[in-house]
Amino acid sequence: xxPPKDIVGGISNLTRQVSNSLNLSTSPTLSFHSPxxxxxxxxxxxxxxxxxxxxxxxxxxxxxxxxxxxxxxKDIKVLLLENVNATGVNILTEQGYQVEALKxxxxxxxxxxxxxDVHVIGIRSKTKLTARVLKEARNLxxxxxxxxxxxxxxxxxxxxxxIAVFNxxxxxxxxxxxxxxxxxxxxxxQLTDRSMELHNGTWNKVSKGCxxxxxxxxxxxxxxxxxxxxxxxxxxxxxEVIYYDILNLMGLxxxxxxxxxxxxxxxxxxxxxxxxxxxETKNMISSEELEKMKKGAYLxxxxxxxxxxxxxxxxxxxxxxxxxxxLDVYPNEPAGNGDYFNSDLNTWTQDLRGLKNLILTPHIGGxxxxxxxAIGVEVSVALTKYVNEGSTLGAVNMPEVNLRSLTLxxxxxxxxxxxxxxxxxxxxQVNAVLHHHNIDKQSSDSRGEVAYLMADxxxxxxxxxxxxxxxxEELSSRIRTRMLY
Ligand SMILES: NC(=O)c1ccc[n+]([C@@H]2O[C@H](COP(=O)([O-])OP(=O)(O)OC[C@H]3O[C@@H](n4cnc5c(N)ncnc54)[C@H](O)[C@@H]3O)[C@@H](O)[C@H]2O)c1
Numbered sequence: 001x002x003p004p005k006d007i008v009g010g011i012s013n014l015t016r017q018v019s020n021s022l023n024l025s026t027s028p029t030l031s032f033h034s035p036x037x038x039x040x041x042x043x044x045x046x047x048x049x050x051x052x053x054x055x056x057x058x059x060x061x062x063x064x065x066x067x068x069x070x071x072x073x074k075d076i077k078v079l080l081l082e083n084v085n086a087t088g089v090n091i092l093t094e095q096g097y098q099v100e101a102l103k104x105x106x107x108x109x110x111x112x113x114x115x116x117d118v119h120v121i122g123i124r125s126k127t128k129l130t131a132r133v134l135k136e137a138r139n140l141x142x143x144x145x146x147x148x149x150x151x152x153x154x155x156x157x158x159x160x161x162x163i164a165v166f167n168x169x170x171x172x173x174x175x176x177x178x179x180x181x182x183x184x185x186x187x188x189x190q191l192t193d194r195s196m197e198l199h200n201g202t203w204n205k206v207s208k209g210c211x212x213x214x215x216x217x218x219x220x221x222x223x224x225x226x227x228x229x230x231x232x233x234x235x236x237x238x239x240e241v242i243y244y245d246i247l248n249l250m251g252l253x254x255x256x257x258x259x260x261x262x263x264x265x266x267x268x269x270x271x272x273x274x275x276x277x278x279x280e281t282k283n284m285i286s287s288e289e290l291e292k293m294k295k296g297a298y299l300x301x302x303x304x305x306x307x308x309x310x311x312x313x314x315x316x317x318x319x320x321x322x323x324x325x326x327l328d329v330y331p332n333e334p335a336g337n338g339d340y341f342n343s344d345l346n347t348w349t350q351d352l353r354g355l356k357n358l359i360l361t362p363h364i365g366g367x368x369x370x371x372x373x374a375i376g377v378e379v380s381v382a383l384t385k386y387v388n389e390g391s392t393l394g395a396v397n398m399p400e401v402n403l404r405s406l407t408l409x410x411x412x413x414x415x416x417x418x419x420x421x422x423x424x425x426x427x428x429q430v431n432a433v434l435h436h437h438n439i440d441k442q443s444s445d446s447r448g449e450v451a452y453l454m455a456d457x458x459x460x461x462x463x464x465x466x467x468x469x470x471x472x473e474e475l476s477s478r479i480r481t482r483m484l485y
Contacts, residue, residue, distance in 0.1 A: 076387060077139075079114055081105050082124040084146045088376030092120070095384055112136045120383055122146055123153075131157040141482070142166070142386050144379040148366065155397040159450045162419040162480030164395045166382040170225045171374035172366025176274075176302050177229035179328070179365050181237070184270055187298045187324035188213050190357050209296075209323065214238035219268025221261065221284070222275035222303065223249050230272065231255045242267060246280075265292040270300065277304040285309060290316040296323040302365040305331040314351050317358065324357035328365045337362075390417040390454050390484060399445035401452045413440065414460045415484040416468070420477040422451040430455075433471040450479065460485075 076097040080089060083103045093099045097120070105126040106114065115121060115137040122144040123129065129143060131154045143153055145167040158165050186192055188211045197204045218234045220227040220243040231241045231252050241255035244264040251257055258264045261284075265271060271293060275281045285299065286309035293299070299322055301308045308327070316322040334340035341362070343349050352358065385391040391402040398419075406413050416434070420426050427444065430453060437457045444453040460468065465483055472481045 076120065077118040078120040078122065078383075079118040080122040080146075081127050082146075084122050084124070085372045085376030087373045088122065088144075088146060088380035091377065091380040091384065092122075095388075097387075108133065115140060120144065120387060122379065122383070125149060125152055127152060129153040129158070134158055134161055134163065137161075137163070141480070142383055144383045146375050146379045148172070150396050153397075156448070159397040159448070160479065162450075164386055164392055165397045166379055166386070166394055167396055168375040168378040171378050172368070172371035173225040173229050175368040175371045176226045176365040177233055179361075180226075180230050180272055180300055180302060180326075181233050183300050183326040183359055184213055184218065184234070184239075184272075184298070186359060187270075187300075187326060187357060188216075190324070192359050193357055213270075215240070216269040217242060217267055219243070219258075219264040219271045220255075221245075221264065221271065221273045223247075223251075223255075223257070224274060224276075226302075227272075227274035228252055230274070239270075261289070262292055265289055266294075268297060269294060270298045272300040273303040273307050275303055275307060277306050281307050283307070283309040285313075287312040287315065290321060293322065295321055298322065298324045298326075300326045302326075302328040305329040305333065310346070310352065311348050314348060314355065317355050324359075325355075326359035326361070327352075328361045329363055333363055388484070390415060390482060392452055397447075398450060399447040399452050401443050401445050401454050403441055403443055403454050403456055406456060410440070410456075410458060412460055413456055413458045413485070414465060414468070416453075416455045416457055416472070417480075417482040417484065418453040418455075418472055418478070419480040420451050420453065420475070421479060422446040422449050423477055426451065426475070426477045427453070429475050429477065430472065433468060433475070 076095070078092050078097045078099045080092070080099060080101040082105050084101060089099060089101045105111075105123070108128075111127065112133055115133060117139065118137075119139050120142050121129070121137075121140060124145070124147045129152060134140070134154060134157055140161075140163050143158060143163060143165045145153065145165065148167060148169055150165060150167050153165055155165055190206075190210055194204060194206075215238060217240045218230075220231060220241065223231070223243040223245040227243060227245070228249075231243065234241050235253045235255065241251070241253070242258050242264055243249075243251065243255055244258050244261050249257060258267070271285075273285065275284065281304070284307050285301075290299075290312055293316075299308075299313065307329075310327070310331070313322065313325060317325060330346060332345050334345060341349060341353075341360075346352075352360070382394050385393070386395075389403075389405060392398045393400050393402050403415070406415060416430075418430055420430075431439070434455065434457055437460055440456040440458050442453070442455040444451060446452070457468075465485065469481055469483050472478060
């Protein structure tokens, strides 16, 4: 079997194509979407290629993924801003990409200057990728947000330019769940008040109103990635766990789903919120819901600031209805660190700061070394899968499309990635371009105005690739064409 050939010489004028010489997966079906929470070891799978070492763990050459290589791997230029975690930098570097990693974000004019040249950009929350910036990014095919949020990117403009955007929504679930565990105990023991008193020189040894958490009921609102992790931890500490979710979900351990939020509020000693920000969850816990809670119960919000009606909480804590609370998120949060947690930010801030047994943290639920490292891996693996194989699994602004990897058994197979306007008749036109060849597999999906098509086409001669590419580029529906082989 002959190894894949570098045919760059024959198609060097195809400026829009991007691929590289390395594939992450040697398994045609192995998916890297939502990797496991621990990234210290790659999944043990026959034929898995370690993204960091570049070496294969078993697997025969017959089933190994074909290494896609139209260009020298050094042609993939990556710009990483805002001190992306070393795990991410290493994975991209070991793919053979040219990686420039900067510690900070860039002023817009410098960003525009640099973005013109790169195929991949990795950012965190400070870099704003507006339409004005993206218009200049002529070679850019993909953006990696090495964080949870993607508000800093004009997602729809990026999609219209054929630029996929990836983020890392779930890499910090464990960190949040552990913070909540600490808050449950700290609230039950009034720990932060005692600590603050002693910092101020006051010895105040009390047991009144301080409790063990064993045997108490934890009510989890939103039983997703974080809520379910927390469920396991809380049960291990001897708590009874109940949860409410709009979906019908199987409980872990002995956790029980309750049919309504009211049922949860009625039974729980601790209520903790883990729902997304949606119109339905806005002010989900307000005066009416607080009234339905047990007297002396505790409330924890590590979800989103909009979910909790904070003035209502202030009232409920002043009246003694709520014995303690922990807040990590707020309707308005400062853009940077400093003395900004004041009434200019939210009108009720001073009232909040004056309350007893209230733990206030600056949105640190997911802020751990482990989470940062996991984010680095998750996003850079998604970027690599997109660059090398065209997979959009996990993309936030494009339809999710994936095909199993090409193998070395398919030496003359070309993967066509055609990002196009979502208008009638495109599939017919694309298939007319490809009609002399056998389409081994094909997948296509749309999201709003943009559609994404992947097709593996067999028996394509090297000299035919350029013609296929140019015919697709000439279609009026074209946003971007990539040929991987
Ligand atoms: N504090 C932090 O630093 C931090 C870090 C990560 C995530 N978060 C936030 O935590 C929240 C949960 O994150 P996740 O990763 O577990 O999300 P997830 O999507 O995995 O789970 C959310 C769950 O909430 C459920 N849900 C949605 N709407 C609901 C409703 N109206 N009532 C009841 N249940 C509802 C969903 O069905 C889902 O099971 C999100 O708001 C996220 O932004 C905060």
